[in-house]
Amino acid sequence: MNAPLDLATTPGIAGNFGVVAGQEPVLTARNVSITYEVEPPVHAVRNVSLTLHRGEILGLAGESGCGKSTLAYGVNQLLKPPALMRSGDVIFHDQSGKDIDVVGLKGDALRAFRWDKISMVFQGAMNSLNPVITVRSQLFDVFTTHRPGMSKKEKEERSSELLRQVGVDPSRLDSFAHQLSGGMRQRVMIAMALALNPQVMIMDEPTTALDVVVQRGILRELMRLRETFGFAVIFITHDLPLLLEISDRIAVMLRGEIVELNTAANIYANPQHEYTQRLLGSFPSLTGDRGAFIRTGEAI
Numbered sequence: 001m002n003a004p005l006d007l008a009t010t011p012g013i014a015g016n017f018g019v020v021a022g023q024e025p026v027l028t029a030r031n032v033s034i035t036y037e038v039e040p041p042v043h044a045v046r047n048v049s050l051t052l053h054r055g056e057i058l059g060l061a062g063e064s065g066c067g068k069s070t071l072a073y074g075v076n077q078l079l080k081p082p083a084l085m086r087s088g089d090v091i092f093h094d095q096s097g098k099d100i101d102v103v104g105l106k107g108d109a110l111r112a113f114r115w116d117k118i119s120m121v122f123q124g125a126m127n128s129l130n131p132v133i134t135v136r137s138q139l140f141d142v143f144t145t146h147r148p149g150m151s152k153k154e155k156e157e158r159s160s161e162l163l164r165q166v167g168v169d170p171s172r173l174d175s176f177a178h179q180l181s182g183g184m185r186q187r188v189m190i191a192m193a194l195a196l197n198p199q200v201m202i203m204d205e206p207t208t209a210l211d212v213v214v215q216r217g218i219l220r221e222l223m224r225l226r227e228t229f230g231f232a233v234i235f236i237t238h239d240l241p242l243l244l245e246i247s248d249r250i251a252v253m254l255r256g257e258i259v260e261l262n263t264a265a266n267i268y269a270n271p272q273h274e275y276t277q278r279l280l281g282s283f284p285s286l287t288g289d290r291g292a293f294i295r296t297g298e299a300i
């Protein structure tokens, strides 16, 4: 049955899981501006400042084209021409206590940083997974690059463990991407993103293409993993009801700017910006008419 939103128990599920996201920053973006250098230039991200706290789920909401993905790529140094970060700093606060200037990373240092400290899960795993090698080879590749000291046996054990953690039978190590269902492919992508125990995971519409039941299962798994391993998540989607469920805080983007940033509960109950109010109003589920996505009785 579709239940109306219950403010006492909803935003966000993260809180319901007992994970107390700290106030210690793990990633700080300051005054980041990113332009696509085309004619005319597209100022996709405008002077964005953002702090991600250790262990928190930060939802990034906003309509298509507002700059969510560009910002996410920017904080992980994944921008490719014509995208250019014109100004701003991105600092990763490593758990070792060292601050890393992400924008300044180049070459080997950048390769070593990515996946190890911040990993990413994109929409449509078929595009991210290599179709011509097995799941095992893809996982092994991550270890070969980042953990050259690992033995084959250790890689095998770790790969099986990772698949188990995301709810995929380890026998799937022998599979190719096309032999897996869409949901399984996304789970394998999450396993790859988890492989090196990153402190931050950026998820860009990771479950959008999947049906609701599969999506729900994957998110449940993600919440559990986050509770176990304590990584922080930047979760990007245009699905605001979903973000209200899973996020500790939500940043609302409009035309390249963050126009509102608050706890999920406050975004829901007391939206300040006119655009946030409109965004909330555009989801009938949030007014109780159509029922909710995940909050249908059973806890995620």
Ligand SMILES: Nc1ncnc2c1ncn2[C@@H]1O[C@H](COP(=O)(O)OP(=O)(O)OP(=O)(O)O)[C@@H](O)[C@H]1O
Residues within 6 Å of the ligand: 036, 038, 042, 044, 062, 063, 064, 065, 066, 067, 068, 069, 070, 071, 082, 238
């Ligand atoms: N390669 C490119 N060249 C020129 N403009 C681009 C390019 N990629 C994206 N843009 C523009 O930058 C802006 C931000 O795009 P971006 O993909 O970051 O938005 P988004 O919020 O993630 O959207 P979506 O939810 O549809 O993925 C949009 O106006 C988009 O058209």
